Amino acid sequence: MDAIRSSVAAMATFTIKPAAATFSATIEGLDVRDLDGESEAAVMQAMDTYRVLVFRNQDLTPDDQKRFSERFGPLVRVPYVKPLDDHPEVIAVLKEADEVNVSTFGSWWHSDFSYLEEPPTYSILHARELPPVGGDTLFADMIGACEALSPGLRATLDGLKVMHSGHIYGAKLADTGEQGRMRSVEVATGDPDADVERAHPMLRYHRPTGRHALFANPTYTTRFAGMTPDESKGLLDYLYTHATQPRLTWRQVWQPGDLLMWDNRAVLHLAVNDYDGYRRLLHRTTAGSEIPIGTPDQQGTA
Numbered sequence: 001m002d003a004i005r006s007s008v009a010a011m012a013t014f015t016i017k018p019a020a021a022t023f024s025a026t027i028e029g030l031d032v033r034d035l036d037g038e039s040e041a042a043v044m045q046a047m048d049t050y051r052v053l054v055f056r057n058q059d060l061t062p063d064d065q066k067r068f069s070e071r072f073g074p075l076v077r078v079p080y081v082k083p084l085d086d087h088p089e090v091i092a093v094l095k096e097a098d099e100v101n102v103s104t105f106g107s108w109w110h111s112d113f114s115y116l117e118e119p120p121t122y123s124i125l126h127a128r129e130l131p132p133v134g135g136d137t138l139f140a141d142m143i144g145a146c147e148a149l150s151p152g153l154r155a156t157l158d159g160l161k162v163m164h165s166g167h168i169y170g171a172k173l174a175d176t177g178e179q180g181r182m183r184s185v186e187v188a189t190g191d192p193d194a195d196v197e198r199a200h201p202m203l204r205y206h207r208p209t210g211r212h213a214l215f216a217n218p219t220y221t222t223r224f225a226g227m228t229p230d231e232s233k234g235l236l237d238y239l240y241t242h243a244t245q246p247r248l249t250w251r252q253v254w255q256p257g258d259l260l261m262w263d264n265r266a267v268l269h270l271a272v273n274d275y276d277g278y279r280r281l282l283h284r285t286t287a288g289s290e291i292p293i294g295t296p297d298q299q300g301t302a
């Protein structure tokens, strides 16, 4: 069966179509269970070029999704979030129809688990159950944002480090005012690995392309290293506004069967919580990890 599948895959052609002029692309005509060496190399090249890929019309079990994800690096088990009982590497990103007026998982701009010493490189989301409207995922191109800075500001940021911590995410979730807490994604606060502050380069070297990305986000970044949060806030807020301006963003409007994959080194994302009254379920895996570096000569796990 496997032999038939790979020979079929070798003959098949699939299309990689840019979804916007700057980043993101859609892949059609490829069953990701059937990747062979050639198609996997094409997908990796597209990943490096476009930073966000949508594979249309996939029908994957959690095991299929894990097998696909492992092609891009070891599966990463993440702190904070309770995974599926039978698949500790898979998180169910779920909001039930009766969870209304609650804050949801991932609804602020972020790069997944950027506060870890080695944040996950790729995140992979598979649509299991979609609301009839809403529930899109937004992306911001942090390589594009870095390259759009003035030479003066870029030189100012070069060599600076920013601190990241999971703690503030827990604090935001706890401080939702009138809103309730989401129920369907179980988030544990007080995880010692999530709550520590870690320094990462403000301008992150993107190993596959040799370009640099802004590496800060309003969910996990607390301040510039060596500065107070108050001192840091003005410039960080400016950078977030700059990075999330419409021309540097792209919106994934989910279709049944979509498998979405992105490079956390190079983009931010957020989930739009605009589908109260409907159930939404996606399965998420994370693959590969590395220590963020500012220049290619710095040490880090490849």
Ligand SMILES: [Fe+2]
Binding pocket: 106, 110, 111, 112, 269
């Ligand atoms: Fe996320």
